[in-house]
Amino acid sequence: MAILKLHGGKQATCTRRVATVLHELQVPFELIEVDVANGAHKSPEYLKIQPFGQIPYIDDDGFLLYETRAICRYIAAKYPEYGLIPTEPKANALFEQAASVELTNFDPSASKAGLQLWIRKMGYPFPTDDKIIADNLETLEKKLDAYEAILSKQRYLAGETITLADIFHLPYGVFVTYAGSESDSVMNRASRPNVARWYKQLISRPSWLAYLDGVTTTTAY
Amino acid sequence: MVLKFYASPFPVAGGGIVALALAEKQAAFDFVPIDLKTKEQKTAEYMALNPFGKVPAINDDGFVMYESRAICRYVDEKFAGQGTTLVPKGTKERALVEQAVSVESMTLFPPLDKVVWEVVVKPERGLAPDQAIVGKGLKEISDTLDVYEGILGKHRYLAGDDFTLADLVHCGYLPFLVEKGVDIMTAKERPNVARWWNELMSRPTWVKLQAEGMKSTV
Numbered sequence: 001m002a003i004l005k006l007h008g009g010k011q012a013t014c015t016r017r018v019a020t021v022l023h024e025l026q027v028p029f030e031l032i033e034v035d036v037a038n039g040a041h042k043s044p045e046y047l048k049i050q051p052f053g054q055i056p057y058i059d060d061d062g063f064l065l066y067e068t069r070a071i072c073r074y075i076a077a078k079y080p081e082y083g084l085i086p087t088e089p090k091a092n093a094l095f096e097q098a099a100s101v102e103l104t105n106f107d108p109s110a111s112k113a114g115l116q117l118w119i120r121k122m123g124y125p126f127p128t129d130d131k132i133i134a135d136n137l138e139t140l141e142k143k144l145d146a147y148e149a150i151l152s153k154q155r156y157l158a159g160e161t162i163t164l165a166d167i168f169h170l171p172y173g174v175f176v177t178y179a180g181s182e183s184d185s186v187m188n189r190a191s192r193p194n195v196a197r198w199y200k201q202l203i204s205r206p207s208w209l210a211y212l213d214g215v216t217t218t219t220a221y
Numbered sequence: 222m223v224l225k226f227y228a229s230p231f232p233v234a235g236g237g238i239v240a241l242a243l244a245e246k247q248a249a250f251d252f253v254p255i256d257l258k259t260k261e262q263k264t265a266e267y268m269a270l271n272p273f274g275k276v277p278a279i280n281d282d283g284f285v286m287y288e289s290r291a292i293c294r295y296v297d298e299k300f301a302g303q304g305t306t307l308v309p310k311g312t313k314e315r316a317l318v319e320q321a322v323s324v325e326s327m328t329l330f331p332p333l334d335k336v337v338w339e340v341v342v343k344p345e346r347g348l349a350p351d352q353a354i355v356g357k358g359l360k361e362i363s364d365t366l367d368v369y370e371g372i373l374g375k376h377r378y379l380a381g382d383d384f385t386l387a388d389l390v391h392c393g394y395l396p397f398l399v400e401k402g403v404d405i406m407t408a409k410e411r412p413n414v415a416r417w418w419n420e421l422m423s424r425p426t427w428v429k430l431q432a433e434g435m436k437s438t439v
Contacts (some may be wrong), residue, residue, distance in 0.1 A: 051368045052328060065316055067323035074316035090284055093295035100288030103326050105273055146272040 001061050004029040004083040008056030014068045015056040016171045023207035025079045028220045029100030044126035072164055084164045098157035098165035109139040121178050138187055144195050151194035157173040222252050223439050228277035230254040232430045233255050235289035236277040238393040242293040244426040246304040252437045307386040321379040321387030332361035337397045366414050373413035
């Protein structure tokens with residue numbers, strides 16, 4: 001059986017999200033870099049596989065799949081012993097609730113602000129906008145007040161154990177902190193101690209630390 | 222105790238998606254209307270159900286949850302073996318449904334949400350739509366539907382030949398555009414999208430829901 005191939009970018013945000021989950025599940029994978037700078041993701045050959053012209057996608061021994069959260073769900077379902085997607089119906093429903101919260105209450109503002117803050121930090125030659133960053137961080141602050149309420153009752157977003165729903169908050173959960181400092185940022189405020197506790201747990205996981213310099217082919221754990 | 226379903230009484234948006242899923246699963250439920258005009262969803266009592274202060278939410282004999290797409294998955298699982306299967310059990314089949322659901326959430330919904338805000342919500346509040354935002358949003362939606370045209374040329378529904386959650390989630394917000402006279406779903410240049418959309422809008426569960434509204438089954 002061929003090694004799983006992750007087609008994406010070494011530093012690309014969504015590629016990193018998939019790599020983090022692959023690492024959590026100890027799945028060997030080969031990173032195949034897509035030459036986004038030269039428009040490889042918009043070529044007719046690429047569009048046949050990913051018709052929206054986006055990265056990443058995976059090739060799992062011939063099974064092609066795109067959309068990072070669908071990819072992560074597929075891999076997690078193959079290795080249920082890690083518990084990243086609970087299977088008991090109510091626990092599963094609470095996982096889906098938390099995953100939907102990330103999608104609708106976190107990602108819209110976190111990805112807009114986070115992408116721009118990441119571009120600035122990496123020094124990429126793309127335009128950024130102070131107002132877009134500020135407005136989205138303001139929205140995110142309010143959403144995280146609801147997170148504080150949830151995380152004051154339980155350790156992780158879907159219950160007492162970590163699930164994909166928590167991990168989906170990477171990497172944008174880290175990028176939005178680039179607007180602050182290590183001791184005071186939107187994810188780490190004295191006024192939201194439970195969010196800070198949860199955030200610190202996420203970023204100390206080996207799966208996040210493994211790719212701090214970018215995603216690399218990983219064949220052994 | 223029968224499942225309690227909290228939503229605004231109009232079969233649209235997130236509440237509409239859940240109402241359609243409950244109908245597809247032939248599920249029994251007690252409907253509890255939440256009045257968005259008086260901001261009932263922001264009261265302390267409601268926010269005990271959903272700390273984000275949004276509708277819909279359910280309380281299934283003490284099991285409380287929110288987020289319409291998550292509720293649909295739970296309802297599909299709880300009532301497995303009756304009605305329509307919204308998420309197939311096979312690993313790869315399910316992955317393809319999740320792929321299509323993710324496209325709706327991440328690519329179609331963001332501009333659609335903005336356009337609906339401009340053409341539906343603002344006029345209700347006596348405000349004029351910003352045509353620049355509407356134009357930009359409709360272009361993004363149209364570009365996504367061009368990709369759907371290719372996908373729907375290969376199979377009947379978005380994730381294969383069966384109706385699934387991936388198709389169902391499109392019934393919450395796109396109908397707003399159609400109602401406002403935006404002809405985007407039946408454009409002649411996209412015959413596959415038009416065919417698929419007409420099939421969705423003729424589903425008996427959908428037709429009945431729009432005709433009768435949100436009604437307790439008990």
